[in-house]
Each structure stands twice: as structure tokens, then as C-alpha cells.
Amino acid sequence: MCGICGIISSNSIIKNGITQLNCMIRHRGPDDEGYTIMNSKKGEAVNYSGDDSIGIIKSKFKHINTADLSSADILFGHRRLSIIDLSPTGHCPMSDIEGKIWITYNGEIYNYIELRSELISLGFRFVTQTDTEVIINSYLMWGIDCLKKFNGMWAFALWDSTKKQLFAARDRFGVKPLYYYFDQETFSFCSEIKPLAKLFSEKTQLNAAKIPFYVLYGNRLNSNDTYLNGISSLQASHYLIYENNKIQVRRYYDVSSTGTVSTDADELKKEIYSLLLDSIKLRFRSDVPVGTCLSGGFDSSSIVALSENLKINRLNTFSAVWKEPECDESKYIDIVNEKFNCVPNKVIPSAIDFESDFKKLNYYQEIPSEGPGLFPQWFVMKKAKDKVKVLLDGQGGDEIFGGYFQLGTYLRSLVKDKKYSKILSEWGLYRDFFSEKGIHSLFGWVFPKQYSKLTKSLLSRKHRILNKDAYPDTNTSKPEFDFTPPVKFGEFLRDLSYHFLFNVTIPALLHYEDRSSMAHSIESRVPFLDYRIVEFGLNLKSEFLFNNGVSRPLFRDAMKPFLPTEVYQRKDKLGFPVPFDRWTRTILKDFVNDTLLSKDSKINEFVSSHALRMNIRNHLEGTMDYGWQIWRLLSLESILKLYSDRASLDKMN
Numbered sequence: 001m002c003g004i005c006g007i008i009s010s011n012s013i014i015k016n017g018i019t020q021l022n023c024m025i026r027h028r029g030p031d032d033e034g035y036t037i038m039n040s041k042k043g044e045a046v047n048y049s050g051d052d053s054i055g056i057i058k059s060k061f062k063h064i065n066t067a068d069l070s071s072a073d074i075l076f077g078h079r080r081l082s083i084i085d086l087s088p089t090g091h092c093p094m095s096d097i098e099g100k101i102w103i104t105y106n107g108e109i110y111n112y113i114e115l116r117s118e119l120i121s122l123g124f125r126f127v128t129q130t131d132t133e134v135i136i137n138s139y140l141m142w143g144i145d146c147l148k149k150f151n152g153m154w155a156f157a158l159w160d161s162t163k164k165q166l167f168a169a170r171d172r173f174g175v176k177p178l179y180y181y182f183d184q185e186t187f188s189f190c191s192e193i194k195p196l197a198k199l200f201s202e203k204t205q206l207n208a209a210k211i212p213f214y215v216l217y218g219n220r221l222n223s224n225d226t227y228l229n230g231i232s233s234l235q236a237s238h239y240l241i242y243e244n245n246k247i248q249v250r251r252y253y254d255v256s257s258t259g260t261v262s263t264d265a266d267e268l269k270k271e272i273y274s275l276l277l278d279s280i281k282l283r284f285r286s287d288v289p290v291g292t293c294l295s296g297g298f299d300s301s302s303i304v305a306l307s308e309n310l311k312i313n314r315l316n317t318f319s320a321v322w323k324e325p326e327c328d329e330s331k332y333i334d335i336v337n338e339k340f341n342c343v344p345n346k347v348i349p350s351a352i353d354f355e356s357d358f359k360k361l362n363y364y365q366e367i368p369s370e371g372p373g374l375f376p377q378w379f380v381m382k383k384a385k386d387k388v389k390v391l392l393d394g395q396g397g398d399e400i401f402g403g404y405f406q407l408g409t410y411l412r413s414l415v416k417d418k419k420y421s422k423i424l425s426e427w428g429l430y431r432d433f434f435s436e437k438g439i440h441s442l443f444g445w446v447f448p449k450q451y452s453k454l455t456k457s458l459l460s461r462k463h464r465i466l467n468k469d470a471y472p473d474t475n476t477s478k479p480e481f482d483f484t485p486p487v488k489f490g491e492f493l494r495d496l497s498y499h500f501l502f503n504v505t506i507p508a509l510l511h512y513e514d515r516s517s518m519a520h521s522i523e524s525r526v527p528f529l530d531y532r533i534v535e536f537g538l539n540l541k542s543e544f545l546f547n548n549g550v551s552r553p554l555f556r557d558a559m560k561p562f563l564p565t566e567v568y569q570r571k572d573k574l575g576f577p578v579p580f581d582r583w584t585r586t587i588l589k590d591f592v593n594d595t596l597l598s599k600d601s602k603i604n605e606f607v608s609s610h611a612l613r614m615n616i617r618n619h620l621e622g623t624m625d626y627g628w629q630i631w632r633l634l635s636l637e638s639i640l641k642l643y644s645d646r647a648s649l650d651k652m653n
Contacts, residue, residue: 039073085129094136105156106178174506192366198650207229214370223235299397302394303392314342354583377512399501400534401537483499483504596633
């Protein structure tokens, strides 16, 4: 797990920025620093050390400040977080034995041991115990198709001096990030946005078109653009080829309907157990301590429960708990820790230092975030840094096995799939649900697009927060979120699960998790996003995702023998509860007013000051709950300030 960066250019000023890029991602890899400077025409490559390089590297390679970059046109930088093969042989950038292939790489290939054995049987030699060298030799053996062999998370850039070609790739679900800038004279990439924003400050202006959608819906629309024009994200499941000052981006992976998953529930439960257990085993491969996040919910508790099979000597778990009882899940956290004899590590996030913590959080997130659930995650990662370098987390379980589905979604799926007889046979479920929610909720769940059009005037209160004068010539003053998934699997719930994974929730959630963990030099691993589990889950029949008013019934039953009864039976999971609404009405009241209602606030360009004042007043009086909107606007204000002063973008490091 590391931070990576690189520049391909003949521009001397730009080339000198390689150390700036690398220094700004120090938090992603504080254990070692490295550079490789190449001349593509001559096929030459020279390694250099940096201020944070380990002693043996400093003695072996000259400092980067002594490098003559005049004849170089390819520059790689690397920050190492040592997880596998802690020896100096794991130093990066790394090359093959002949020095023809160079790579800078961030991530973990969990099946590297098996691939290493396969490659040795095919005649390859290894000089390290790293998964980095496995990637290099896999590329030499299988070319771009090596990506199909990997089980893990990755973002890497590989220079092939024979082909004079850069090959960059990102893992199937986008666990690890990769951004790039490209113009007529330069191609540059980095693990984060800020370094590119600083280096190319005059050419990467604010992408204001993204802001209205964010204010209303958050970051729930996956794309390759970012909040800065000129900086792109290489999307999950894609690779990039740079050659002759041209780039090609192509998709190498997708999930499709296989039709091979059984309909026998007992057989399927055994398969879930087997797949998840093996995924957890692979993600415990590490030469440094590994712990797990534990919220008391189904997914994180399942990871802890199955980890018991690994015979770990008292697993460290890390949890956020609260003094406010409506948010606290200590009861379930304590039950799990006690049952599996874990070492509990709890943190109580507080609003006392909210302003400074919030500033740090947004600096490392790099984009405006959409909800306060990020706040406890930040403190969990900070707490974990004292004891472990690797954390397992439950991201993806809801998307794969139907955890987000409610009765309204289920009813819509039955209508879309034309299962009318099932609607009639289960009508009692919907009658109780919609008698409480009302006819508007019924129509809104089953026919969301039509409902939105018919009630557009009723929804104006939601849209009035936008400053429509900022977008007089476009339709973005009233952005709409079409939640309709692509048709791929023949059943609506399965299509919706795919939509969550690739387009709606997972891209944003993985971004938040990566930044929160790496800000504290923690590697976060997500067992549920093993591609074998994803492919299995997306090919389950919809009846195994939601049935008789119960979400993800198959997964629940599969985990029932391993979980405490209280956790298995609970139906009150709070998600990521934060007492933010209470804080904004008390201890954070002045902070909210001073930040959002100031005449100097950056958000004034994008939101209606009148609507904002009215919403804040109603929120503080308790007549309406605008906590989600207040968080988003506070975060947006922080990000707008961050990118307005490019010269200070590195001030948190």
C-alpha cells in the first residue's frame, strides 16, 4: 500500500515537479521514498533516493535533488507503506530483472503467493517476496490480460521500455484511486488530486457544473471527471495506455449474468461461507499487524466472526461509540468483542475540536463529502494507527446481498419484473407499510421518474437552495437523479445491486474510506469486494436479496450459525449514526452561522443566500431537519477554499 506519481514530459519546469508530487502524498507511504528517472529514447533508467528513503537506499542511490533531468522524459515517484516483504528489496519504483519494465504501484494483490508459484513454474525468477514483482512478471507473461489474474486492489503505472508505452490500471471496483492530467506536452498521474492541482494550477480550474448535483444528491453519480477541469479519474475496471503522446482508456472487467448460480438455499449458504472465509483469509496476508473495524452491524460482525477461523491471538477491533444514546451501538459491539475474545479499541468522537478536525478531514478527502457518517470513520482510523497498519472493513456487503432494499424498492421490482401474482400474495406487507407512508410514498417508490415529474412544484423546496443565477444558460439549475439501473441481469433487484456497486454508492464510499485510512497511513481492505463474491452475489435470484419483508435473507441465514443471536436478529442497524443534528443546534451553532452565512463564503456563488438562511433558521428551531444539507455545504465551503489557494495546497503535510 503506497502513494504513486509520475510525469511524462519534456518540459523542464513540469519535470521538476516530481518531488512536489511525491512529497504531497507522504502520508500514503511514510516508510520509504523512491524515484526512477528515465530516458525513453536511450532506454536508460536511474534510481534516486529522497529525504524519507530508508538508510540503505540513501547509501545506494543519490538524492533526487542531484538529478540532471534535462535528458529525462519519464519520471516515477513512490511513497511506501510497508505491508508485505518489509525488507529493502521491496523498495519502489521496481523493475524486472533485465531493467526493461518499471512500475510504481499502490495496493495489494492478495493471491500473489499462488501467482508467484505459477510464474516460477513457467520459468520466471524472483529476487523479492513482494506482490509488486508478481505484477511485473505477470505483465511479462500475460500482457494486459494479467489484470484478469489478480485478486486484490491496485492502482499502478508500468513503463514498458521495449514498447515505449505506459500501462496504467485500476482494480475492478476502484478500491485504490488513480488520477491523471493530460495535455499536448505532458501526461502526469498521481494517487491524489491535490498534487496535480498544485502542479497544474493554471490549467485545472473548478468544475462548477458538478456542484448543483452534489448539493442535492451528494457524490452519487460515478464518472471520470473530478471537481477540477483537466484532472480525470481512471475509473474502476479500466486501464490506460499512453503512447506517442496519446492516451486510450478501455474497460477490462464487467459483471454479467452467468445463469450458473444454484437456487438451492442450503448450497448457496455454504458457498457464501466458503467465499467470504477465503476472502478474509487472503486479506489477512500481511507482514504487519491486522485489525478490523467493528460497528456492531451485520457485515463487520461477520468479518470478526469468520476471522476466528484463522486462530488469531486476540483480534484488535476498532469502533466509534457515542455518549448520545440514540447514536450509540456499544451494546452490539461489546457482545461481538466478548464472544470472540477480541481486544476492543473504542473512540468517542467529540464536537469540541470539530472545526480543526473537519478542516483536516476535508483536506484529505479532496472532494466535498455528503454526510456526517464520515466523521466517526476518521476517528476510527486515527485510533487504529496506534496498533495496526491494516484494517478490514465491511464495505460492499449491503450492495452485494441486498442490504439497501426496502419494501418500496421490493414492490417496484415486482412491478418491473411483472410478478403480479407475488404482489397479490404478499399485499399485507405493503398495506401496512404504505398506510403509514401514504399514497405519495407508494407512487414515489414504484414510479419514481413519473412521480418526480408530476410533483416537480412540490419538490421546489429541495431545489430552492441552488443559486439559479449561477447557471442561467444550462439545465443544471435543476439537476435530477435518474436512479434507474442498467438492464443486465433480467431482474430489477439484481440490476439495482449492480448499479449500487459501479455507479451509485460504492465509488463514493470507497473514495471516503481510502482518504480517511491513508490520511493516517492505514491500509483498508474490503473482503466483501472480492470479485468472486461480487459475481456470486449479483447472480443470485432476487428472492435471495429480499423476501417477506426481510433484506438479504440468504446472507443472514448463511451467517446465523456464526453470529451472536442479538446481532443476527437485530433490525435496528443505525448505519453510521452521528449526533450532528444535535451538535449543529448547540455547540456548533456559531460555527455553522459564521461559516455558511458570511458574506465572504465561497458557497454564495452557488447557493441562494435567502433559502440558506431560511433553512438554517428552521433547522435551529427544530421545525425541519437540514443536518445533511448543512454538512454538505460546510464541506463544500471547505473544499472551495482549499482549491482557491493553490499555493497552500500542501500546508497539511
